[in-house]
Amino acid sequence: MSDLIDDESDGPGPGSNAPEFTVSEISGAVKKTLEGAFGRIRVRGEVGRVFKARSGHLYYDIKDERNVLACTTWKxxxxxxxxxxxxxxEVIVSGRLTAFGAQSKYNLNAEQVEPAGAGALMAMLEKRKQQLQAEGLFDAARKRPLPFLPEVIGVVTSPSGAVIRDILHRLRDRxxxxxxxxxxxxxGRDCAPQVAAAIEGFNRLTPGGALPRPDVLIVARGGGSIEDLWGFNEEIVARAAAAxxxxxxxxxxxxxxxxxxDYVSDRRAPTPSAAAEIAVPVRLDLLAQLDGQAARLSGALARFMQRRDERLRDLARALPRAESLLAGPxxxxxxxxxxxxxxLRSGLDRRRARFAEASAPLRPQLLMQRLRGLSERLSLRSARLGPLLERRSADARKDLDRLRARxxxxxxxxxxxxxxxxLARSAERILVAQDAILKRRAERLAALERILRSLDYEEILRRGxxxxxxxxxxxxxxxxxETARSLELQFADGRLTIGAPARGAKSRPAPPDQGSLF
Structure with a gap:
């Protein structure tokens, strides 16, 4: 750089032989000087403006009480x-110092950002805590009760550490x-996104599916420094737990x-083993409690029945005896x-007296008189009824004749x-046809009857x-x-039994005109 800058006393003037440089040459020389003089450096300061571009690059400032250093972290x-x-x-930024000639600026390409001590971490933690608390994520009203006996427990932790072994051991014992x-x-840097993804993944499982959805979640890790536990202080983890x-x-x-x-979770456990104890009750204690409740129930039932029995006996003593209750009835x-x-006798006598009083006026002469009077009235009315019926019938016949004429x-x-x-002509034809059919069938029946009689063997017997x-x-x-002991001959007018012929005797020849049925 000293080669490019002359002493002020030898400033250029008319006719000077000082070299001329382009803007790019000057910018490149400044960049080489900065990168060569500083190389990789660490800068401590307070973070100012922070801006994340759409491209994913991160732009922010590091400042102290007098100056500002622009920083860039690429996507x-x-x-x-x-x-x-x-x-x-307040952070410590590690990276390389470089220049940006297009705007005559220099900045720091930050590759690592670390909080400047525990005080800075605690200040940032307190700031996040106040922000989340203001949003209501710490409210006790939004915390859900834990299930008494979960069927499935989801654990978010490292599979190779002692934490998962402690949790499984405590669950197996309880x-x-x-x-x-x-x-x-x-x-580390992968802790926060992986924990948040695990919580969201467990919540996306279908209840009762092939991989069942847990009834309760345990997010666990062993002890460590604030830097080791910092992943659980990230806002993404806190919001995933709250959601x-x-x-x-x-x-x-x-x-x-x-x-x-710990603030946004539904329940905080001091250790992973304590989380397992909170998640499930002790099985033996439940069995003992169940046995105790059963014994108490049996005892209470026995005492209840005893008190009822005593009460029943007391009430039974207060009741009068059955003999005394039935004596009066x-x-x-x-x-x-x-x-x-x-x-009964007095009632019968009274009914006889009333019957005698009622039957006294009913004498045969009186009844006969009443019957004669009724008979005379009936005769008179029947004598009047005959002509009346004839007139009515004559009127009805006249009306019927008029209607018939109309x-x-x-x-x-x-x-x-x-x-x-x-219909009359059809009936006549039907009668004629019926007579013809009946006649034909009678003739056929007579012929069949003659055939039947001719086939009767008794008719044959009549022919000799x-x-x-x-x-x-x-x-x-x-x-x-010849072998039969006796023979029977059936003729048309009866039967005749004769003895069997002697064996070996010659039979008498039959007359020439004698026939036989068989």
Whole structure:
């Protein structure tokens, strides 16, 4: 740089031989000088303006009481920052100093941002805490009660640490439950996004699905420094825990460690083992409590029945005896039974007296007189009724004749007359056809009857034939007749039994004109 700048006393003037440089040459020389003189540096200061461009690059200022240093973190470097700069935070920025000639500015390409000591971290933590508290994320009214006995427990922690072993051991000792572990980084720059993603992922599971949704979540980590636990102080983790629909237990660090997730969670546990104890009850204690409740219930039921029995006995003593209760009704029944025959006789006498009084006026002569009077009135009315009925019948016949005459003049009556004529002719034809059919069927029946009689064997017997039976069976051969003990001949006018012919005797030849049915 000294080569490019002359002494003020040798300033250029008319006819001077000083070299001339372009703007780009000057900007490049300044950039080389800055990068060569400083290289990689660490700068401490307070964060001022912070701006994140749409491209993903991060622009912010580091300042002290007199000067401001512009800083830039490129998009690919932002994910490597352990802490994102926030306005008002005191940080230590590591990177390379460079110049930007297009605007005659120099800035620091920050590759790492660290809080400047625990005091700065605590100040930033307090600022976030106040912001979230103002939004109502710490309110006790929004905290949900934990299920008494969850079926599935989701654990967000490192799968290789001692924390998950302690939690599983405590659950196995107290009340074994199904546990789903979502492995995450519990410190470093990947801690906060992985923990937030795990909480959101558990909430997206379907209840009762192939991978069941947990009934309660445990976010756990062992103890460490504030830097180690800083991932659980990130705003993304606190908001994910607050938005969780599943009740959440935070168990981050030891009992003295406090992070933002502890304030927004539904329940804080001092240690991961204590979180497991909070999540489930002791099975043996529940069994003992159940046995105790059963014993108390049995005892209370026994005492209740005993008191009821005593009360019943006391009331039974106060009741009068059955004999004393029935003595009065029995006496009244006996008294009524004694009075019943006399009452029946007196009632019968009174009814007889009333019947005699009522029947006294009813004498045969009086009844006959009344019957004669009624008969005379009936005769008179019947004599008047005959002519009246005749007149009424004559009037009705006249009316019927008038109506018939009027009806005969109508087309309907003429149509009815024609139909009646056709019906009469049809009836005559049907009768003629019926007589012919009956005659033909009678002739056929007579012929069938003659055929049937001709087939009857008794008719054949009348023509001079006979039926020969041997020992009750019909005989059709000579050999069968010789072996039969007795023979029976059936003629048209009766049957004749004869003895069997002698064996070996020659049979007498039949007359030439004698026939046989068989």
């Amino acid at each position: 690919g470097q932002v994910s490597g920052l352990s802490v994102l700069p926030e306005e008002g935070m 009340f074994p439950r199904k546990v789903l572990v979502w492995p995450v980084a519990v410190q 969780s629909a599943i009740p959440l237990i935070s168990a981050v660090g030891h009992e003295t460690d406090t992070t933002l997730i 029995r006496q009244r029944l006996d008294h009524a039974a004694d009075r019943l025959p006399m009452a 009806f005969a003049a109508t087309p309907f009556h003429r149509e009815q007359a024609r139909r009646q004529d056709r 034939f006979a039926v020969v039976r041997g020992d009750g069976a019909v005989v059709t051969t000579k050999a069968a007749a």
